[in-house]
Amino acid sequence: MHSKNEVELSFDARSVNEGFARMAVAAFITELNPTMDELSDVKTAVSEAVTNAIIHGYDNPGEKVHMTCRIMGREVEIIVCDTGRGIEDVARAMEPFYTTKPELERSGMGFAFMEAFMDEVQVQSAPGKGTSVRMKKYIGVQEG
Numbered sequence: 001m002h003s004k005n006e007v008e009l010s011f012d013a014r015s016v017n018e019g020f021a022r023m024a025v026a027a028f029i030t031e032l033n034p035t036m037d038e039l040s041d042v043k044t045a046v047s048e049a050v051t052n053a054i055i056h057g058y059d060n061p062g063e064k065v066h067m068t069c070r071i072m073g074r075e076v077e078i079i080v081c082d083t084g085r086g087i088e089d090v091a092r093a094m095e096p097f098y099t100t101k102p103e104l105e106r107s108g109m110g111f112a113f114m115e116a117f118m119d120e121v122q123v124q125s126a127p128g129k130g131t132s133v134r135m136k137k138y139i140g141v142q143e144g
Contacts, residue, residue: 003031003073004073005028006069006071007028008068008069009021010065010066011064011065012063012064013057013062013063013084017065021046021065021067021080022043022047025042025043025067025069025078026042028069029042029069029071029139031071032071032076032139034140038137042117042118042137044113044117045078045117045118046078046080048114049078049080049114050067051110052080052111052133053065053084053133054082056085057084057131058082058084058085063082064082065081067080068081074138074139074141075136075137075139076136077134077135077136078134078136078137079135080132080133081132081133082130083129083130084130084131085127085128086129086130086131087123087127087131088127090123090124090125111123118135119136119137120136121135122135
């Protein structure tokens, strides 16, 4: 039997809400009894995706970040969306060390961390319309 569960969250695009998003996802996936490493991987990826949406998506803190979390069997899917400025060149933005905010001492490693800690990462974006980051992690499934 495959369990299925879903939660949707919307919160202000403020850096103080990154921790809330990370902990909300961690609490949500506890039904799968993840290892500490799996939990840490998911929390790190969510932190990077939400931080990217807040820092790079918007100029005004009154905007919203939307997050959907789904559990389908042993698969966790997390989608983080903003309706902000979007990414002109997604492939370039996903290159390690690329950042549009060097003045904020951003390392440009957000997408690299997401890809390292999750099993799948897909990014869709359009300038002026926003960005959607879809990440998947298989919990309790050993790599072989």
